[in-house]
Amino acid sequence: DTGVSQNPRHKITKRGQNVTFRCDPISEHNRLYWYRQTLGQGPEFLTYFQNEAQLEKSRLLSDRFSAERPKGSFSTLEIQRTEQGDSAMYLCASDRGAGNTIYFGEGSWLTVV
Amino acid sequence: KNEVEQSPQNLTAQEGEFITINCSYSVGISALHWLQQHPGGGIVSLFMLSSGKKKHGRLIATINIQEKHSSLHITASHPRDSAVYICAVGQGGSEKLVFGKGTKLTVNP
Numbered sequence: 001d002t003g004v005s006q007n008p009r010h011k012i013t014k015r016g017q018n019v020t021f022r023c024d025p026i027s028e029h030n031r032l033y034w035y036r037q038t039l040g041q042g043p044e045f046l047t048y049f050q051n052e053a054q055l056e057k058s059r060l061l062s063d064r065f066s067a068e069r070p071k072g073s074f075s076t077l078e079i080q081r082t083e084q085g086d087s088a089m090y091l092c093a094s095d096r097g098a099g100n101t102i103y104f105g106e107g108s109w110l111t112v113v
Numbered sequence: 114k115n116e117v118e119q120s121p122q123n124l125t126a127q128e129g130e131f132i133t134i135n136c137s138y139s140v141g142i143s144a145l146h147w148l149q150q151h152p153g154g155g156i157v158s159l160f161m162l163s164s165g166k167k168k169h170g171r172l173i174a175t176i177n178i179q180e181k182h183s184s185l186h187i188t189a190s191h192p193r194d195s196a197v198y199i200c201a202v203g204q205g206g207s208e209k210l211v212f213g214k215g216t217k218l219t220v221n222p
Contacts, residue, residue, distance in 0.1 A: 031208065033208075033209070033210075035212075040214070041214055041215075042117075042199055042201070042212030042213050042214045042215055043156075043201075043210075043212050044212070045210065045211070048208050056208060056209060058209070091154070091156065093156075098143070098203075099144070099161075101158050101161060102146070102158055102161075102210070103158065104148075104155065104156035104157070104158075105155075106154050106155045107154035107155070109154070
């Protein structure tokens with residue numbers, strides 16, 4: 001148990017539907033990250049929060065993707081109008097700041113059919 | 114060319130063998146991470162290092178900043194070491210990690 005909790009763990013959705021994933025980081029961690037991983041590849045950075053502020057976003061994060069961390073605790077990642085290319089595992093991670101160990105959640109698997 | 118390259122992509126070993134996984138990177142870094150990923154997705158941080166060498170149990174990680182290269186060694190490998198090992202680098206000026214594609218290790222009994 002890494003302490004970072006993600007849900008749902010698995011989601012199958014039809015193309016065009018919206019999906020939302022939730023991440024609960026370790027409680028004292030002020031930094032939270034979202035990554036995306038496809039089969040056979042390493043994770044790719046999507047976005048990063050320090051407390052409630054979204055400080056960095058990847059070009060991978062198209063306008064169909066939005067992430068929030070409203071109170072600096074849990075975070076949500078929403079994908080609107082899903083496409084088959086969105087099928088991947090969405091990983092959340094958190095840490096206490098630079099130089100500290102990063103902790104990953106188990107990931108949320110998305111399949112768009 | 115990826116910013117982080119790992120070799121080999123796949124590695125099969127017999128129990129007890131000494132394992133080495135390599136990572137080369139092409140950018141300036143603030144830190145390098147070695148991570149372990151088991152089937153099903155969960156990723157565990159093994160090491161974070163910015164210089165020298167670290168050891169934890171049967172695992173040893175080294176980094177050569179001048180050569181932009183790091184190695185992960187596993188001594189006396191065991192079937193439970195079977196996993197994907199991923200190298201990731203943190204770049205100065207950005208909080209994101211850039212990951213290699215991973216090395217799939219299978220240790221047979």
